[in-house]
Amino acid sequence: MALRQPLAPYACDATASRGRLFAVSPSPTRSAFQRDRDRIIHSTAFRRLAHKTQVFVPLDGDHFRTRLTHTIEVGQIARALARALRLDEDLAEAVALAHDLGHTPFGHAGEEALESCMKAYGGFDHNAQALRVVTLLERRYADYDGLDLTWETLEGIVKHNGPLTDDNGAPRLRPVARYILDFDAAYPLGLSTFASVEAQAAALADDIAYIGHDIDDGLRAGLFTLEAIAAGAPFIASLLAEVAAKHPRLERGRVIHELVRRVITRFVEDAIATSAERLARLAPKSADDARGAGETMVALSGEMTAAERDLKRFLFANMYRHERVMGVWARARDAISRLFPAFLETPELMPPEWATLAAARDGTARAVVVADYIAGMTDRYALNEAKRLFGA
Known part of the structure; x- marks a missing residue:
C-alpha cells in the first residue's frame, strides 16, 4: 500500500487554517478540516440529500442516484485527485460533501421554479443557499447558528467554480447573490481570486461524477442505448470497443458497468496528469500563490475537455430533455x-x-x-x- 505523501507547498495546511468565525478548542484527534467534514456529515441538511433528486425523482426507482449518493461519489473522486496532487484530502472532501447542501427538492427543476418565484426578491442561487445552510440555517450548537466551518471550507463552498468578481468587485459571469456579498463584507472570502486547489479538485470531481453516473442511470433507465451514446460521443465508442475486445460475450448490465468505470478512470487519470503539469509549470509556492495564479490549477486536457463537451451535449438532449x-x-x-x-x-x-x-x-x-x-x-x-x- 502506497504511503501518503507529504503535502505539496500549494496545499492548504490544516494547522495554518485562517480559523473560524467562532473559535473552538483544538481537537486532540482530528484536524480542523477533518472536523469540518464530520460536522457536514452529521448535519440535518446532509441527511436530507438522501431524499432529494439528482436527475430522477426517487419514486421512479430505488437504484438511481440521489443527491446523497452523488455527493458521496464526488467526495471519493475529490479525495483521489487530492491524494495524487498532494493536497489536503480532508479539505477536498469537506468541500465536496457540502457543495450540494443548498439544492432544492426535485433537482434543477426545483431550482428553476424557486429562482422564478424569488426573481422579484433578489433571486435564488444554490451556492449561496449552501453558504446559508452552513452559516445560518443549521441550528444545532448552543453558542451559534450554522456549523462554524473553517474559512477554507467556506471559501471552497462559495468559489469552487472560480472567482465571483473581478479585482474591482464587479461580477465576473453573473450577479453575485446578496447573501454571499453580505457575508463577505463581514467575513471576507476573497471573491476575486480562485479558491484553493483542494476546492478546485472538488469542483472537477463533481463534473466527473455526474457524467459517469448520469450515463449509468440513463442507460439503466432505458432513456438511450449504448449504440446511441456511442454514435454521439467518439470517446464512448472507443471505450465500448475496448470492453468488447476484452469481454466479447458480456451481458449488457456488466457492459454498462465496465463502460462507466472506464469513463471515470480516464477522466480522473487525465485530470491528475493535466493538473500536475499545470502545477509544475506555474510552481505556486503556497496556497495563496495558487489562489492568485489567474487560472485554474485542476483541469482536463484539451482532448478530454472535448470528450466532456460531447457527453454533456448528448446527455442534455437525450436525458435531461427526455420526455419522461x-x-x-x-x-x-x-x-x-x-x-x-x-x-x-x-x-x-x-x-x-x-x-x-x-x-x-x-x-x-x-x-x-x-x-x-x-x-x-x-x-x-x-x-x-x-x-x-x-x-x-
Whole structure:
C-alpha cells in the first residue's frame, strides 16, 4: 500500500487554517478540516440529500442516484485527485460533501421554479443557499447558528467554480447573490481570486461524477442505448470497443458497468496528469500563490475537455430533455410554484418555527424565509405539502 505523501507547498495546511468565525478548542484527534467534514456529515441538511433528486425523482426507482449518493461519489473522486496532487484530502472532501447542501427538492427543476418565484426578491442561487445552510440555517450548537466551518471550507463552498468578481468587485459571469456579498463584507472570502486547489479538485470531481453516473442511470433507465451514446460521443465508442475486445460475450448490465468505470478512470487519470503539469509549470509556492495564479490549477486536457463537451451535449438532449424526465420535472416545478405564494401569503401554513420567522417579516425578508423553508424540503415532503394544501 502506497504511503501518503507529504503535502505539496500549494496545499492548504490544516494547522495554518485562517480559523473560524467562532473559535473552538483544538481537537486532540482530528484536524480542523477533518472536523469540518464530520460536522457536514452529521448535519440535518446532509441527511436530507438522501431524499432529494439528482436527475430522477426517487419514486421512479430505488437504484438511481440521489443527491446523497452523488455527493458521496464526488467526495471519493475529490479525495483521489487530492491524494495524487498532494493536497489536503480532508479539505477536498469537506468541500465536496457540502457543495450540494443548498439544492432544492426535485433537482434543477426545483431550482428553476424557486429562482422564478424569488426573481422579484433578489433571486435564488444554490451556492449561496449552501453558504446559508452552513452559516445560518443549521441550528444545532448552543453558542451559534450554522456549523462554524473553517474559512477554507467556506471559501471552497462559495468559489469552487472560480472567482465571483473581478479585482474591482464587479461580477465576473453573473450577479453575485446578496447573501454571499453580505457575508463577505463581514467575513471576507476573497471573491476575486480562485479558491484553493483542494476546492478546485472538488469542483472537477463533481463534473466527473455526474457524467459517469448520469450515463449509468440513463442507460439503466432505458432513456438511450449504448449504440446511441456511442454514435454521439467518439470517446464512448472507443471505450465500448475496448470492453468488447476484452469481454466479447458480456451481458449488457456488466457492459454498462465496465463502460462507466472506464469513463471515470480516464477522466480522473487525465485530470491528475493535466493538473500536475499545470502545477509544475506555474510552481505556486503556497496556497495563496495558487489562489492568485489567474487560472485554474485542476483541469482536463484539451482532448478530454472535448470528450466532456460531447457527453454533456448528448446527455442534455437525450436525458435531461427526455420526455419522461421533462414530464416529472414539469410537475415538480408546478408544485414549488404553488407552494411558494401560498406560504408567502399565509405563513401559518408552515410549521410553527418557520411561520413565526416569516410572520415577523415582510417583503424580501419574508420571501427569503419561505425560500429557505422550501429549499430545505426533500422531494417526498414537498409532494406531501402540495397534496395537503392543493389536493394534487
